[in-house]
Amino acid sequence: GQNIDQPTEMTATEGAIVQINCTYQTSGFNGLFWYQQHAGEAPTFLSYNVLDGLEEKGRFSSFLSRSKGYSYLLLKELQMKDSASYLCAVSGNSGYSTLTFGKGTMLLVSP
Amino acid sequence: GAVVSQHPSRVICKSGTSVKIECRSLDFQATTMFWYRQFPKQSLMLMATSNEGSKATYEQGVEKDKFLINHASLTLSTLTVTSAHPEDSSFYICSARGQGTDTQYFGPGTRLTVL
Numbered sequence: 265g266q267n268i269d270q271p272t273e274m275t276a277t278e279g280a281i282v283q284i285n286c287t288y289q290t291s292g293f294n295g296l297f298w299y300q301q302h303a304g305e306a307p308t309f310l311s312y313n314v315l316d317g318l319e320e321k322g323r324f325s326s327f328l329s330r331s332k333g334y335s336y337l338l339l340k341e342l343q344m345k346d347s348a349s350y351l352c353a354v355s356g357n358s359g360y361s362t363l364t365f366g367k368g369t370m371l372l373v374s375p
Numbered sequence: 376g377a378v379v380s381q382h383p384s385r386v387i388c389k390s391g392t393s394v395k396i397e398c399r400s401l402d403f404q405a406t407t408m409f410w411y412r413q414f415p416k417q418s419l420m421l422m423a424t425s426n427e428g429s430k431a432t433y434e435q436g437v438e439k440d441k442f443l444i445n446h447a448s449l450t451l452s453t454l455t456v457t458s459a460h461p462e463d464s465s466f467y468i469c470s471a472r473g474q475g476t477d478t479q480y481f482g483p484g485t486r487l488t489v490l
Contacts (some may be wrong), residue, residue, distance in 0.1 A: 295477055306381075306468045306481040307419070351418065355477050362409065363479060367418040 266290045268366035270352050275372045276342055284337045284369045286352030294355040297363065298326050298337045301349045310337070310350075339371075347373045378402050379471045381482030388459055389490055396454045396485045398469030404449040405471035409479060410442070413466045425452050459489040 267289045276282040288296070295314040299307035313319055313328035313335060325338040337350055349368040355361045378401040388394050398408055407426050411419040423444050425431040431444035443455040452471075456463055466486055470479035 297478070299481075304466075304484075304486075306484040309377075309478060309480060312478055361477060362421055362424055364421075365418045 266354065266356075266364040268352055268354060268364060270350075270366045270369045272367070273370045273372070275374065278342055278344060278373055278375050280342050281338065281340050282342060282371065284339070284350050284352075284371065286335045286337070286366060288333050288335070288352070288354050288366075290333075290354050290356065290364065292356040292361075293330065294361050296326075296328055296335050297351075297353040297355065298324075298335075299351040299353060301351055301368065303348075307351055342373050344373050344375070347371060377478075377480040379405075379469065379480050379482040381469055381485055383485060384483060385486045385488075387488045387490065390460055391458055393455055393457045394459055394487060396456075396467055396469070396487075398452045398454070398471065398482050400450045400471040400473075400480075403471075403473045405452075406449065406474045407472045408446055408452040409470045409472070410444060410452075410454050411468045411470065413468060413484075419468065422454075456487065459487070461489045463487065464489045 270286045297312050298310040301307040311326035318327045323340045328335045349370050351368045352366040353363040380399045382397045410422045413419050422437045423431045423433045425444050425446040427446050427449050433439045446452040468484040469482045472479045
């Protein structure tokens with residue numbers, strides 16, 4: 265089966281750094297995605313980790329440890345527009361691998 | 376690149392009618408398209424996986440006769456909600472994936488309200 269856990273809500277201040285954790289237990293694993301979803305909109309792709317380590321892309325970085333079943337998304341220099349839900353999703357290892365999504369972490373950035 | 380469009384963005388229909396939602400990959404060929412449903416404050420739930428030219432694979436609990444999926448070309452998939460009921464009201468989102476990649480790109484979603 266697939267089980268993906270991430271915190272339900274987080275709050276942070278504009279300009280700060282926040283880390284959103286995700287742990288997973290899945291029957292297959294190809295890689296791990298992070299998506300950002302604003303209210304009423306579809307998810308937008310942020311990052312994809314296949315190998316262990318940190319991937320940095322501008323203000324956003326994503327880390328993966330396959331042995332620990334753990335990932336985090338790091339957001340630096342927070343802006344008000346970063347207030348959104350952040351979805352952790354795991355890709356399975358079948359030929360037509362599907363994504364299993366966590367329930368999302370609602371991040372609220374305050375002034 | 377990797378733009379996916381979805382039409383319509385919003386639809387309101389009467390109970391018992393059918394609604395068709397289109398999903399298009401605009402700048403790449405989508406060998407696989409996915410249809411998700413999202414209820415308020417919940418995560419995306421995969422409904423079905425659609426490969427061009429073949430029948431869709433439905434997730435457990437999703438009625439294939441109620442949610443008809445067609446993937447006739449490498450850039451277009453459609454989802455038809457047949458005999459819609461108020462409990463079908465939800466946010467329907469498609470995603471598309473090209474060959475040899477694991478990344479799914481999402482359409483903007485369709486908000487369906489069944490009265």
